Amino acid sequence: MFLGLAELRHAPGRFVVLGVVLGLLVALMTALATIADRHVTDLTGKVATSPADLLVLDAAAQGALQASRIDDEAAAHVRQHAAGAELAPVGEQRMGARVADGELLDLSLWGLDPDSPAAPEVIAGRLPRQPGEAVLDVADRAQGAALGERLTLVDTGTVLEIVGFTAEARFGAIPTAAVTYDAWTEIAAEAADADPDEVEPTAMAVRADGGVEELAAALNGSSSPVQAAPPSSLASQLPGVAGVRASFGLLLGVAWMAVAAVAATFAVAGVAHRQRTIALLRAVGAPRRRLLAALTVQLLVVTAVGAVLAALLVVLAAWLAPADVPLRWEPGTWAASAAVALAATLMASAVAVVRLARVAPVDALGARR
Amino acid sequence: MTGARLALAELRARPGRATLTSVGLALVLLLALSVTALADGLVRGSTGVLRALDADVVVTDEAANHQLLRSRLVGAERTALLMRPDVATAGQIGLVPTSASVGGGAPERVTAVGFSPDAPAMPRDTVDGRLPRPGEPGSAAVDVALAGGDVVVGDTLSLAGEREVEVVGLVDDASFLQQPTVWLGQHDWARLRQAVQRDADYAEQLVGATVLQSTEHPEAVATAITEEHDELAVTTREGAVAAVPGVSAQQVTLGAVVAVTLAVAVGLAALIGVLQVLERRALLTALRAVGAPARTLLASVAVRGVLLWVGALIVSTAATVILATVAPPSVPMEVRPVIVASVGGISLVAATLGVTAAAWPILSRLDPQDAVAEEPL
Amino acid sequence: MSETGVPGDLVIRADRVTKVYEDGERQVTAVDGVDLSVHAGELVALVGPSGSGKSTLLALLGALTVPTRGAVRLGDWDLGTLSEASRTRLRARHIGFVFQAANLVPYLTARDNVALAGELVGASRRASRREAEGLLVEMGLADRLGHLPGALSGGERQRVALARALLVGPRLLLADEPTASLDSDRAEQVMGLLAGAARAEGRAGVVVTHDPAVAAWADRVLWLHDSRLVVPDGGEERTVGEFSRG
Numbered sequence: 001m002f003l004g005l006a007e008l009r010h011a012p013g014r015f016v017v018l019g020v021v022l023g024l025l026v027a028l029m030t031a032l033a034t035i036a037d038r039h040v041t042d043l044t045g046k047v048a049t050s051p052a053d054l055l056v057l058d059a060a061a062q063g064a065l066q067a068s069r070i071d072d073e074a075a076a077h078v079r080q081h082a083a084g085a086e087l088a089p090v091g092e093q094r095m096g097a098r099v100a101d102g103e104l105l106d107l108s109l110w111g112l113d114p115d116s117p118a119a120p121e122v123i124a125g126r127l128p129r130q131p132g133e134a135v136l137d138v139a140d141r142a143q144g145a146a147l148g149e150r151l152t153l154v155d156t157g158t159v160l161e162i163v164g165f166t167a168e169a170r171f172g173a174i175p176t177a178a179v180t181y182d183a184w185t186e187i188a189a190e191a192a193d194a195d196p197d198e199v200e201p202t203a204m205a206v207r208a209d210g211g212v213e214e215l216a217a218a219l220n221g222s223s224s225p226v227q228a229a230p231p232s233s234l235a236s237q238l239p240g241v242a243g244v245r246a247s248f249g250l251l252l253g254v255a256w257m258a259v260a261a262v263a264a265t266f267a268v269a270g271v272a273h274r275q276r277t278i279a280l281l282r283a284v285g286a287p288r289r290r291l292l293a294a295l296t297v298q299l300l301v302v303t304a305v306g307a308v309l310a311a312l313l314v315v316l317a318a319w320l321a322p323a324d325v326p327l328r329w330e331p332g333t334w335a336a337s338a339a340v341a342l343a344a345t346l347m348a349s350a351v352a353v354v355r356l357a358r359v360a361p362v363d364a365l366g367a368r369r
Numbered sequence: 370m371t372g373a374r375l376a377l378a379e380l381r382a383r384p385g386r387a388t389l390t391s392v393g394l395a396l397v398l399l400l401a402l403s404v405t406a407l408a409d410g411l412v413r414g415s416t417g418v419l420r421a422l423d424a425d426v427v428v429t430d431e432a433a434n435h436q437l438l439r440s441r442l443v444g445a446e447r448t449a450l451l452m453r454p455d456v457a458t459a460g461q462i463g464l465v466p467t468s469a470s471v472g473g474g475a476p477e478r479v480t481a482v483g484f485s486p487d488a489p490a491m492p493r494d495t496v497d498g499r500l501p502r503p504g505e506p507g508s509a510a511v512d513v514a515l516a517g518g519d520v521v522v523g524d525t526l527s528l529a530g531e532r533e534v535e536v537v538g539l540v541d542d543a544s545f546l547q548q549p550t551v552w553l554g555q556h557d558w559a560r561l562r563q564a565v566q567r568d569a570d571y572a573e574q575l576v577g578a579t580v581l582q583s584t585e586h587p588e589a590v591a592t593a594i595t596e597e598h599d600e601l602a603v604t605t606r607e608g609a610v611a612a613v614p615g616v617s618a619q620q621v622t623l624g625a626v627v628a629v630t631l632a633v634a635v636g637l638a639a640l641i642g643v644l645q646v647l648e649r650r651a652l653l654t655a656l657r658a659v660g661a662p663a664r665t666l667l668a669s670v671a672v673r674g675v676l677l678w679v680g681a682l683i684v685s686t687a688a689t690v691i692l693a694t695v696a697p698p699s700v701p702m703e704v705r706p707v708i709v710a711s712v713g714g715i716s717l718v719a720a721t722l723g724v725t726a727a728a729w730p731i732l733s734r735l736d737p738q739d740a741v742a743e744e745p746l
Numbered sequence: 747m748s749e750t751g752v753p754g755d756l757v758i759r760a761d762r763v764t765k766v767y768e769d770g771e772r773q774v775t776a777v778d779g780v781d782l783s784v785h786a787g788e789l790v791a792l793v794g795p796s797g798s799g800k801s802t803l804l805a806l807l808g809a810l811t812v813p814t815r816g817a818v819r820l821g822d823w824d825l826g827t828l829s830e831a832s833r834t835r836l837r838a839r840h841i842g843f844v845f846q847a848a849n850l851v852p853y854l855t856a857r858d859n860v861a862l863a864g865e866l867v868g869a870s871r872r873a874s875r876r877e878a879e880g881l882l883v884e885m886g887l888a889d890r891l892g893h894l895p896g897a898l899s900g901g902e903r904q905r906v907a908l909a910r911a912l913l914v915g916p917r918l919l920l921a922d923e924p925t926a927s928l929d930s931d932r933a934e935q936v937m938g939l940l941a942g943a944a945r946a947e948g949r950a951g952v953v954v955t956h957d958p959a960v961a962a963w964a965d966r967v968l969w970l971h972d973s974r975l976v977v978p979d980g981g982e983e984r985t986v987g988e989f990s991r992g
Contacts, residue, residue, distance in 0.1 A: 003851075003862075010853030010894070014643045017727065021636040028400075028629050035622055060468050060530045060565075062478045066438075067466040067529075067565060094439050096432035104434045106614065154432035155439075173615050191441075192566075239478060240547060240615075243699040247407050250696060251626075254400045261393035262637060269390070269644040277851055283810055284910070285838020285866045287831065317625070325622045361837070362810040364845055365801045365922055 004294035023309030036248030038326030044235035046171035052205035063237035088116035089201035096154035111184020118205035125164030135164035263348030279363035307338035394681035408623030410701035424489035424580035427609035435612035460490025463577030483558025498538030510538035512549035638723030674724035757950035763816035776802040791964035842911030846923035901932030
């Protein structure tokens, strides 16, 4: 350990460069993992945080809520197979909206009855209980939303009062608001110039009184007009989620390999550059494991410094990032990225063993082996 | 040129030494290329519909705020806009999310695009067959991405499990929100919409956005229409592309990731520059002693770095293409030559600067006298 | 010879030692059937032209490499039969080296370079540094303890290397051209210290050199030519004057 640290103190320049490179890579990994998580949460939050045991969609919608309508036949199918379970209709519709007199927002408006399996959890205020009341996702406080503030739906001119906030409840990467199901039906009908009686629920929420899996299996039987799944499972099937996970997973894998390769390049080049010193140390009786330990200590110290640098970079980037960039400082994600980078570094020092083994103590003499 | 010759001679003599360095470089470049290709693929996969059209201005209702899916304009606005002198032609499009299955296969999510038979509302090109003609119900042109690319002209398509249409043509690069599109005449589209959104008003017309070809600069036309029509949200095609949900956030986010990756590349280049000099210190000192100027040695280090970079770029490009091929279909990576050229070009310039900036301080301090010193340290 | 002029215990012995190495597709014999014995209190000089096998023989005696044929014994150990790890431990505990170049770790101070030898045999860092300081003071380097090798003169560096070689009290002291890059005054100073150390405390020393002035410090001079000892160990030895005439 002493040998490794002594060299770090003696020639800090190249270690600083390596630390910066590793720091940037760890920052990149942290950012990628955070962005992937936030993307998925922003795409699915409203579904994933549903307290229902099961959500039921039109089978033809292929898991896409926007393409789902529960018609009479589908509703009858659900009632028949979920006898005894508590059912509630769920509505979802995209609209333009303004908080107070703010900018025009894209909004996903949900119809969810309080005291039903579909009722969302509020973290402030209360659930809407009558027409003209709405809860909004807390992320949209940045838009000026506050309890008692107005939310205007531009498509219909409907003015709602914000009576509560939900958390982690974005959907399709846009803000969400929820009103009672009846209020939603009125608004959806008005937006479509239709009769409220013609408006069909987008989905149904189910609270099972027994086995959830058995109930899902019963609802999903062959040639079923519906698809039933727990909210978390449905969330992962929503459009874009698989793509985000696979894409960012792939990028994280490449970044991890890059960390390992950069550290290995440095370790191997370091052995080559210090060949004579290593040969001298071997000649005077330093075992290989001691030299390897020195190299590993150096890499670990540099990676740890890089990880701290990465934390600073991510905090800074999260602070400077525009509101629509889902980058936040999440210590857990940073710690995981740093741990993964340290593992890659350890692997890299293992690569240096090969090069280290080639340095013979006799090289210190310049004599032939 | 002496520097270049030195670099080439060393690479020829000791190719193994460069291997690991090249792997590190190639992985960082692979990361930069993958992120860029992914960002490109995500944006293109979300905006193909708009890019496929021969329109330069997109009009939605004010509440829809440039969102095609939410816009509820009908033919009246198109007719009114056609009267303007700064509008050459106008068409109407409507989008509805649904599902489609080819030849009884598994259904997949698609966006059905209804279009009026006007130039700005029609895809510019078909890669096979043709577009559905007016008064030809039951026909569709489909995105080649449908059914994993296995769809051909003549196939039967079941939409939402309710309506069957025959494929009469194929269009390319026309997806919307990462979903393939199915292009329908207005009659088929209106009926499909009624089938999947039973609460929607039924009309034999397209409900959606109006698209224009302007006679003047599109931005000026968009501004002029916006000023005259409070009830409309008007933007250029590029503006509409940026307004597609997620596109601007993805561009900013992944753009930042690409920038950080390029910064990593520069840092790595600097590290390689430092290591190259340190590893060859004795040799470089000897060369200084026999009269090689420091700038020649710098050139040799820079040329070696650039050669490694070019090699790594070739390897990483091949790896990115392989990655894009073997990645699951949900990963929308597109490796286009322009991406390789831009990432390669920018990173090469950055890398050259990184190598030389890092190597020069050490090279310039090499003392030729050390070549005959008592003991090399 | 020891101070009494009576040979002490046998420290190291080479029996018909041969070292063959591969040079591409060619086999080259670097040391060919050398017999050699060095006793406690004795300093032996190995001399010969470049490529004669001096350094390879020193490497064989120092357990830096193993013979292709024959045996090298240090005390009771047959060096050729030891594992690499055992030879590493043996070098750390029983053999001190002074090399011609790259003799010190460039990023350790003079004190830490010397103390390293103690740490390699398991002594605490603190104790090793204390002992190192004592030795360096004895070598006239009291004011150079905290200096890095780059800040020392050639003679100082060799004295630091000698201190490192002696710290753990090795049985065998090996030196490879220890004065090659020093002027005559400094060479004299270093050789005085080295010869004194080699003959002390039942230790034996072997020094490889081109320099007749260095060889003159030795009790015996063995001449290698074409990988063989020209006058076999135990035979009639050449004088320094004869050696210098070739």
